[in-house]
Amino acid sequence: METSKEERLQLALDAARLGTFVWYADDRGEPDERMLELFNLPKDGTLSLSAALASMIHPDDRGRYADAVAAAFDPGGARELREDIRVMQSHGGYHWVAVSARAFFTGDPPVPYRLVGVAAEVTERYEAEARRDFLFTVSETLRALTDPAEIKTRSADLLGRHLSVSRALYLDVTHEPDSDYYVVERDFHDPGVASIAGRYRADDFGAGLFAEWRAGRAITVTDVRTDARVSEAERLAYPATDVRAFAAVPLVKEGSHVATLMLHQSTPRTWQPGELALVEEVAERTWAAVERAQAEKELRQSELRFREVVEVAPQLVWVGRCDGSVEFANENWTTSTGVDPDGMDHWAMLTAAAHPDEAAGLRADLARAEARCAAFEGELRLRQRSGGFRWFLMRIVPLSDGAGSVLKWFGVATDIDDRRRADEVLREEEHQVALRLQRALLPRAVESPAGTAVCARYEAGTVALEVGGDWYDAFALPDGQLAITVGDVVGHGLDAAIAMGALRVAMAALAPHSAGPGELLSQFDRFAREVDGAHFATACYAQYDPASGRLRYASAGHPPMLVIDADGSARWLDGGRSGPLTGKVDDQRPDATDRLEPGATLVLYSDGLIERRREPITVGLERLARAAVELHHLPVEQFCSRLISALGGERQRTDDTVVLCLRAVAQPYRRELRADATELSGMRRSLTAWCAVRHVADTTVARLMLAVGEAAANAIEHAYLGQTPRSVSVTVSQEPDGTLVVAIADTGSWRSPAHPGSDRGRGIMIMRRVSDTFERHTTAGGTTIRLRLSPNGPAA
Amino acid sequence: MSDLAQIVVATHRDRPLVRISGELDMSNVPALDPRLRAGIGDASAAYVDLTEVAFLDSQALSMLQRLADDLTRTGTALTVIAPPSGVAGSLLALTGMDRDLDVRPTLP
Incomplete structure (x- = not known):
């Protein structure tokens, strides 16, 4: 069957639920049936546009719509109309209707003739938008709130107004032994009904309805009087609270009913599906907001507690x-x-x-x-x-x-200041103990046998616990040779000091029984195996024969010994070298031979004297040689002290340092003078030469000449008066600090004691003034005059 | 006399100037004393220059003291030349003799 074009068009319009119309400029209208339905118009005959506008369109939309029609009829305009308007329905509510139309004109100039258009209901779209807007408002409002109770109240308030209910509320469920209780803190209610804020026993409500809640299902009741689910007792109770209809959305968490969002209506109300969905959505958002607020509140409280705690901590x-x-x-x-x-x-x-x-x-x-x-x-x-x-x-x-x-x-x-300070005290005490121990383990004073001047200096590291394992020793061997040694144990502290003490004693015990320095170090190495902490210790050792000037030496991994010869030039003893102590029995360690002429100085030291951080060892060795050459003119004690202070500098010493110096000196000056004045000048000459080798200062030499001259002259002049002249002996020796010790002895008997003012009186005065000490011993066997002249003694 | 010490006699500002150099001790003082006195002679003022003395002892000081005492009695002015840093100057100071004698560091 063939369908006409018109029929097909009508089918399409029906399917789209579109109404069509033609409005003429003279206000006649030709709406189709659907259009009449949409606009809730009577189906009898035509209706004027103005009448329709006045009666059916929402008052707020009328002016806007009239303007839109007028604009469409303006020949200079778009000649079109698109407006959404609210149209009153028979049940009293409004529908949204979208109207699209085109204006047609006749003549020239154009005159509006008619408006042809379609209309469709778009209420759902508007409701969805309104719902979205409302939910947005709810979320924004709740988001700004921090108090859970206020969130519930505001949410109920917003929902109640939006849905125009009589009452809206949240009831919290508390589970108590006898029953569940419903607690309503506050509610929204319109002026016509009373608040029902309070606490209610759940068992007093109908069991059937609330079983639904507990199962998490929403309930809507259109009219409590007619709803079969409502018990008779409830039916009688509801009027007291002005409830004819209600909707309730429960919240179940972890199987337990915890709250319900509830809406009351004082008149029967059919709850639309969209409304129920909205209530559920609002309930959902409210729970979330409440939980968020609750968590924040707990956090705030815990932060508050935290701060209270930390303020008293x-x-x-x-x-x-x-x-x-x-x-x-x-x-x-x-x-x-x-x-x-x-x-x-x-x-x-x-x-x-x-x-x-x-x-x-x-x-x-x-x-x-x-x-x-x-x-x-x-x-x-x-x-x-x-x-x-x-x-x-x-x-x-x-x-x-x-x-x-x-x-x-x-x-x-x-x-932890008190603890730190206590620790520091403890460390300092341990440092002091180690230091005392080390001092106790090192020799108190070193010997200077005839023909030698020996001096040792030890400086502990200044940093706490940096007491090291440096040792030194100087002792006489049975054959009259002098043994000297310096060694260094790896590490610091008490253990190193103990190892050092053991090694020093071992060296002194082994030395007299060794054939020479190399053999000694070999034996020493074997001994060191038994000493904790001796591994990789280094040592140097030398034997000096003052009679011949012969020197034998050996080094076990130790920096080389330094010699400053009498002429002031420096050289290193680089023979007799072998590795540090390892406890391994290997071939005999080598030694080497050298000579020390009178006036030469041998310097033994530990690496603390030459090592500096971030500096090659050769630089330290050169610095040592330079300083030793520069200071060599000093008596050996001063030489030793100045060397350690010159090389230690102002810096903080982290390692301890040992310096041991041996200066070869000729034997003391001895001369037997005939009791004859002509002997004096020769004596002065030979004594001056003796002094030169010993680096005696010129001023001291001048003092010595005066003192010895006066003493010898006295003896020559007075000791043997009336007797057979015998000799006068003159002895001068030099102590390590440079002090000259003078003895002038005769074997005669002096005629009379000296009296002031005489020549002899002046001579004695001179001796006293140029000497540090002056003594005269007279016995039956003769007279001895003893003088001491120190380098810093009375000025000549 | 040994050759430990030398004596040179000259004239300075119309006065005798006796220069002694070398070493003076008990071995040569007895011989030096008369030569020193001869050099001064009977002048009314004299200089004794000890600048070049390398050594002298209490015997030499006594010789000098006796000479000064004798010249004082005859009214002769004795001026001793001895720089304080020299051997003679420092010994004169050490013994306090520089206060009794007219000691000058250099020739005027």
């Missing part, structure tokens, strides 16, 4: 945010450090309080911790507002969210 506590700002620092922080955290970066706050020596290191550590999101822990000094610094143990821990990004940095600093 003795520690310094602070919390830094990710953006660097200080979220919180307890009172202790400010009162202790005096650093005001306000407006500070929390990392900068810490470095500002740190000791200047530690601030840079701390800054680097904190930057590293921040970059790695890792905890920091360290001991450091913090500024005190009261002045000075105290030691703190600082811990900073990142607080992360579940995903691993840092939310906050939580810091605690505990005052």
Whole structure:
């Protein structure tokens, strides 16, 4: 069957639920049936446009629609109309209707003739938009609230107004032994009904309805009088609360009914599916908001508790945010450090309080911790507002969210100043014990046999616990040779000092029985196997024969010995070398032979004298040689002291240092004078030569000449008067500190004691004035005059 | 006399100037004493220059003291030349003799 075009068009319009119309400019209208339905118009005959506008269109939309029609009839305009308007329906409500039309004109100039268009209901779209807007408002409103009770109240209030109900409320369910209770804190209610805020026993309500709630199902009742689910008792109770209809959406969490969002209507009400969906949506959002607020409230309370706790805690506590700002620092922080955290970066706050020596290191550590999101822990000094610094143990821990990004940095600093100071005292005490032990284990004084001047100096490291294992010794061997040694045990502290003591004693015990330095070091190495801490110790050893000037020496891994010859030139003894002590029995260690002429000085030392950080050892050796050459003119004791102070410098010594110097000196000056004045000038000449080898200062030589001259002249002149002249002996020796010891002895008997003013009186005065001490011993066998002249004695 | 010490006699500002150099001790003082006195002679003022003395002892000091005492009695002015840093100057100071004698560091 063929369908006409018109029929096909009608089918399409029906399918789209579109109404069509033609309105003429003279206000006649030709709406189709659907159009009449949409506009709720009577189906009898035509209707004027103005009448339709006046009666059916929502008052708020009438003016807008009339303007739109007028615009469409303007020949200079778009000649079209598109408006959504609300149209009153028979049940009193409004539908949204979308109208699209085109204006047609006749003649020239054009005159409006008619409007042809279609209309469709778009209520659903508007309701969906309104619902969206409402839900947006609800969310925004709730989001700003922090109090759970207020969230519930505001939510009920918004929903109640939006749906124009008589009452809207949240009831919380509390589970108690006898029954569940429903608690309504506040409710929304229109002026016509009363509030029902209060506490209600669940068992008093109908069991059937509330079983649905407990199962999590929403309930809607259009009219309590007619609803079969409502019990008779309830039916009688509802009028008291002005409830004819209600809708209820329960919240069930973990199988338990915890709350219900409830709407009351004082008249029967058919709850539309969209309305129920909206209620469920609002309930959902409200629960979420309440839970969020509850969590925040708990967090606030726990933060409050946290702050209360940290304010009374003795520690310094602070919390830094990710953006660097200080979220919180307890009172202790400010009162202790005096650093005001306000407006500070929390990392900068810490470095500002740190000791200047530690601030840079701390800054680097904190930057590293921040970059790695890792905890920091360290001991450091913090500024005190009261002045000075105290030691703190600082811990900073990142607080992360579940995903691993840092939310906050939580810091605690505990005052450990007392403990640190106690530790320091303890360390210092141990240092002192080690030092005393080392001093006890080292020889008190070294011997200087005839023909030698020996001096040793030991300087402990100045850094706590850096007492080292350096040793030195000088002792006479049975054959009259002098043995000298310097050694160095690896390590520091008490253990090193003990090992050092054992090795020194061993060396002194072994030396008399060894054929020579090489054999001694071999035996020494075997012994060292049994000594804890002796592994890799180094030692050098030398034997000197003052009679011949012969020197034999050997070195086990020790820096080379230095010789400054009498002419002031330096040379290293680089023979007789073998490795450090390892306890391995191997071939005999080698030794070497050398000579020390009178006036030459042999220098033994430990590496503390030459080693400096970040410097090749050769530089230290050159520095030692230069200093030794420069200081060589000094008596050996001063030479030794000045050497150690010149090379130690002002720096902090981290290692201990030993210097042992042996100066070869000729035998003491001895001369037997005939009791004859002509002997005096020869004596002066030979004594001057003796002094020159010993680096005796010119002024001291002049004093010596006066003193010895006077003493000898006295003896020559007075000792043998009236007797057979015998001899006068003159002896001069030099002590390690440079002091000259003079003895002038005769075997005669003096005629008479000296009287002041005489020649002899003047001679005695001269002797007294140029000497440090003057003694005259007279016995039956003769007279001896003893004088001491120190390098710093009375000026000549 | 040994050659330990030398004596040179000259004139300075119309006065006798006796220069002694070398070493003076009990071995040569007895011989030096008369030569010193001869050099001064009977002048009314004289200089004794000890600048070049390398050594002298209490015997030499006594010789000098006796000479000064004798010249004082005859009214002769004796001026001793001895720089304080020299051997003679320092010994004169050490013994306090520089206070009794007219000691000058250099020739006027």
